[in-house]
Amino acid sequence: MVRDAERAGTRRRGETRVTGSGSGARRPPGTLVGVSRVVVDVVLKPEISDPQGQAVLGALGRLGHDSITSVRQGKHFVLEVDGTPDEAELKQIAETLLANPVIEDVELHLTTD
Numbered sequence: 615m616v617r618d619a620e621r622a623g624t625r626r627r628g629e630t631r632v633t634g635s636g637s638g639a640r641r642p643p644g645t646l647v648g649v650s651r652v653v654v655d656v657v658l659k660p661e662i663s664d665p666q667g668q669a670v671l672g673a674l675g676r677l678g679h680d681s682i683t684s685v686r687q688g689k690h691f692v693l694e695v696d697g698t699p700d701e702a703e704l705k706q707i708a709e710t711l712l713a714n715p716v717i718e719d720v721e722l723h724l725t726t727d
Contacts, residue, residue: 651693653692653725
């Protein structure tokens with residue numbers, strides 16, 4: 615899965631992306647208010663070969679889905695958070711436990727629902 619920002623080259627290699635649905639209220643840097651779930655998506659870096667993604671792409675073509683031009687497989691984690699976690703702590707968890715930063719990119723999605 616390649617995001618538009620990654621295609622445009624706006625994301626630095628090995629950088630963890632953090633997205634969220636915030637209320638716009640001011641809060642101290644690194645503090646996440648009201649977060650109950652954190653979704654962590656881990657995908658192989660673009661320069662790393664993805665045989666599973668290539669196999670899925672081939673199967674899609676054989677099934678007549680010719681408009682699909684690329685498939686990247688990955689991992690999806692959902693963390694239930696108690697209290698107000700620190701963004702730096704979440705990044706550390708994602709990058710040291712859930713992913714191999716040498717070959718994988720991490721994206722954090724912060725939700726308040």
